[in-house]
Amino acid sequence: MRYIISLPLASLIALCAAGFAGAEVPRVITDIPPVGSLVAQVMGDLGTPVVLLDKGADAHAFQMRPSQAADLAAAQIIVWVGPEMTPWLDRSIGGLNGGARDLRLLTVPGTLVQPFAEGHAPGEAHADHATGEDHADHAAGEDHADHDAHGHDGPDPHAWLSPVNAGVWLAEIARALSHLDPDNAATYATNAATAQADLARLDAELAARLAPAQGHPLVVFHNAYGYFAGHYGLNVVGAISAGDAASPGAAHLRELQAEMAATPVCLFPEANHDPKLVAMMAEGTGARVGTALDPEGAALANGPALYGDLLRAMADAIADCAAR
Secondary structure, three states, rough: OOOOOOOOOHHHHHHHHHHHOOOOOOOOOOOOOOHHHHHHHHHHHHHEEEEEEOOOOOOOOOOOOOOHHHHHHHHOOEEEOOOOOHHHHHHHHHHHOOOOEEEHHHHHHOEEOOEOOOOEEEEEOEEEOOOOOOOOOEEEOOOOOOOOOOOOOOOOOOOOHHHHHHHHHHHHHHHHHHOHHHHHHHHHHHHHHHHHHHHHHHHHHHHHHHHHOOOOOEEEEEOHHHHHHHHHHHHEEEEOOOOOOOOOHHHHHHHHHHHHHHHOOOOOOOOOOOOOHHHHHOOOOOOOOHHHHHHOOOOOOOOHHHHHHHHHHHHHHHHHHOOO
8 A cells, every 4th residue: 555645745845945955055154244245145045144343343443253153163164354454363263173274365366456545546546466376265263463453664464445356356265165065166266256246347337437436535534445446546635533543633634624624525434433533624615525435335235235335335435526
């Protein structure tokens, strides 16, 4: 006698899917929201990366909660800008057992890496491309030198603000995930290619949006916009603060305020920073105060759309102020 076991259609589909599923989708840890967004675009429906940085937190001096430390210890791959941006993560990775892959985006071959813009004409080329040497993956327990946050004698870590770099990184993220999860390699590659095509369209849109603003002098809250300004030909003439962790000196503020009084500028506050200093700097100078810039996506919801929304909001803020 044959027995026929009846299962709901949904259960049958789930069983079939489980039968065809290959290796487990990697557990991915990222440092900051823009990197998490790029990884999310490549992973698509297969999974969601963990973003360590909390909303409103300082990317350079963050302290992980125990639950985040546990996520980091369980990760199969860590995708981050590098110790130049998040030195606290470098120290945490150094304490792991070395089981996770360590993808440092600043060292990915083809990445445009440049110094901070201090002392250079806006838009001047200072690009130093990573060599073809494969630095992308390191053992997570490897001994790494500690770095000071925003050391201005080193590379500017805000490299995600170049859409060219984002395109390079999308491909490298897909490659790294495919190495860990070869059964889904085709999906990662397709998702990365789709994201690159979307990014190319966004880049063209933003270039047209920003073209009228190219000659307008801009003053930003801190020296983080060299990649964005260089890519779109913008004229950043000054910064209130040299870096996130640096308090501006009185002499610097007086000098910058005098320059702003002599030449009409657009002055931009920044998310996660008190706007009172910007208002004080603008007083009596004729500077137009624009919408706060958000280079790390602090005010945006994490997810695949964050990266494009971040660039578009920055372009809109600059274009709108310059057009006033």
